[in-house]
Amino acid sequence: MKKTQLGLMLLAVIGICAQSAVAQEWGTVKGRFVVDGDVAALPAMSVTKDAEFCGPNLPDPSILVGEKNGLQNVAMWLYLDRGDKAPAVHPDYAAAAKVPVVVDNKACLYAPHVATIMVGQPVEFKNSDPIPHNFKVEGFANAGMNNLVPVGGVYEHKFDSEERYPMNASCSIHPWMSAKLVVRELPYMAVTGEDGSFEIKNLPVGEHKLQIWHEVPGTIKEMTVGGKKVKDRKGLLEITVKAGENDLGDISIDAGDLK
Secondary structure: OOHHHHHHHHHHHHHHHHHHHHHOOEEEEEEEEEEEOOOOOOOOEEOOOOHHHHOOEEOOOOOOEOHHHEEOOOEEEEOOOOOOOOOOOOOHHHHHOOOOEEEEEEOOEEEOOEEEEEOOOOEEEEEOOOOOEEEEEEOOOOOOEEEEEOOOOEEEEOOOOOOOOOEEEEOOOOOOOEEEEEEEOOOOEEEOOOOOEEEEEEEEOEEEEEEEEEOOOEEOOEEEEOOEEEEOOOOEEEEEEOOEEEEEEEEEEEHHHOO
């Protein structure tokens, strides 16, 4: 084959790839998780150490329901069936993967209570309290860690592998403290805010599955979306992503399931 013909073929391939990249469309998915019914108030957590700073007891952050029954700390991430090809990742996530995720000790509780982290993304385990803390993190795919973080200190870390479910973080010094870390390879994940709302930006257009999880009870096996009951033992929610904004509206979870 002549060099001229080979060059033309390479240009054609490059052109096809460029057209494919341009043709890729993206959609942002948002919604709000709400509780249907009243959730029984959790008892306060007893403080067994450093009560002069932490106080005699602290609220249990396991279930937090805000205004208009918004459910905080519902985690979700893109789910792939075995053998599925990972979807394209929007270029904006390359910069986001370099921004550290901060997990802080504030007033003897972790902030945030649930954090999302990409594999290889820097994590800063901080201590903003005037007393020492330690971070004990236990997973399945990643080696465990147990590190003291002194007053004003920061322990930097990166997780090398994806975890199927959220990892548990705790403090051996203050046993009531806990947090959950969602560590995934793909950046398509979110945690609901105080009002129960969430947003996942720049998903490729098409059919996808989100796995839905909350600390209590774990995998959310039943929910109501658009007036229709969705049941799945893995907590999977099937969505269709169109170009632009995709609002799923209120996603309802029965209060009786949060126990």
